[in-house]
Amino acid sequence: xxxxxxxxxxxxxxxxxxxxxxxxxxxxxxxxxxxxxxxxxxxxxxxxxxxxxxxxxxxxxxxxxxxxxxxxxxxxxxxxxxxxxxxxxxxxxxxxxxxxxxxxxx
Amino acid sequence: xxxxxxxxxxxxxxxxxxxxxxxxxxxxxxxxxxxxxxxxxxxxxxxxxxxxxxxxxxxxxxxxxxxxxxxxxxxxxxxxxxxxxxxxxxxxxxxxxxxxxxxxxxxxxxxxxxxxxxxxxxxxx
Numbered sequence: 001x002x003x004x005x006x007x008x009x010x011x012x013x014x015x016x017x018x019x020x021x022x023x024x025x026x027x028x029x030x031x032x033x034x035x036x037x038x039x040x041x042x043x044x045x046x047x048x049x050x051x052x053x054x055x056x057x058x059x060x061x062x063x064x065x066x067x068x069x070x071x072x073x074x075x076x077x078x079x080x081x082x083x084x085x086x087x088x089x090x091x092x093x094x095x096x097x098x099x100x101x102x103x104x105x106x
Numbered sequence: 107x108x109x110x111x112x113x114x115x116x117x118x119x120x121x122x123x124x125x126x127x128x129x130x131x132x133x134x135x136x137x138x139x140x141x142x143x144x145x146x147x148x149x150x151x152x153x154x155x156x157x158x159x160x161x162x163x164x165x166x167x168x169x170x171x172x173x174x175x176x177x178x179x180x181x182x183x184x185x186x187x188x189x190x191x192x193x194x195x196x197x198x199x200x201x202x203x204x205x206x207x208x209x210x211x212x213x214x215x216x217x218x219x220x221x222x223x224x225x226x227x228x229x230x231x
Contacts, residue, residue, distance in 0.1 A: 001168065030214055031214050031215050031217075033217040035151070035218070037151075042201060042221040042222065042223055042224060043151065043201075043218070043221055044221075045206065045217060045218060045219050048206060048215075048217040048219070049215055049217070054206075054219060084150075086150060086151050088151075088153075088217065088218075089214075090213050090214045090215075090216050093165050093213070094153065094165060094167060094168075095141065095143075095153035095156060095165075095216060096153070097143075097150060097151045097152065097153060098150075099150050100150040100151070
């Protein structure tokens with residue numbers, strides 16, 4: 001079955017750029033999306049179809065997808081961005097989630 | 107305003123059954139695929155099942171295939187998940203989620219733009 005791999009954790013200083021990767025075989029040929037989940041809350045969509053940002057999501061969130069890697073980039077990271085982030089794609093009639101990346105802002 | 111409200115969770119013994127419901131409002135329910143996604147305590151997101159807007163097409167994770175059945179009643183704007191032969195590993199918070207792609211013609215575009223608050227399923231003797 002298809003697998004999406006994310007780093008378990010990432011730390012970034014406030015104001016810096018955070019890049020969270022999601023790797024999968026030929027992922028660039030699929031659409032990737034990203035969710036943010038804060039403790040005790042439901043996930044929130046932050047990027048869909050590789051690069052699109054839903055209304056209400058700050059411009060500092062951006063996405064890319066090429067080759068085997070999709071990347072969520074948070075520019076000028078803020079303390080409120082501390083959360084778990086999950087990538088997701090569709091493969092062989094199934095939805096696949098990455099294992100999640102815990103982003104710490106310190 | 108889009109709202110998704112899950113219900114039906116609870117404590118069930120291994121081997122037992124449970125039916126989850128998700129009441130939807132604020133959008134044209136029949137136009138969108140809907141899904142169930144679960145999250146075990148302290149763990150990541152796991153996709154369970156998806157159903158097309160018409161209900162004609164269903165998809166399942168291998169871990170639940172043959173035990174769970176997804177369905178929908180578009181006249182009641184409600185999504186269901188019938189869970190049979192429950193196992194300890196099925197214990198999780200179950201979310202209902204709406205597909206953000208209105209066309210639904212290209213499943214590769216599936217993404218979940220709205221989520222409910224979840225309903226907790228506990229499997230224990």
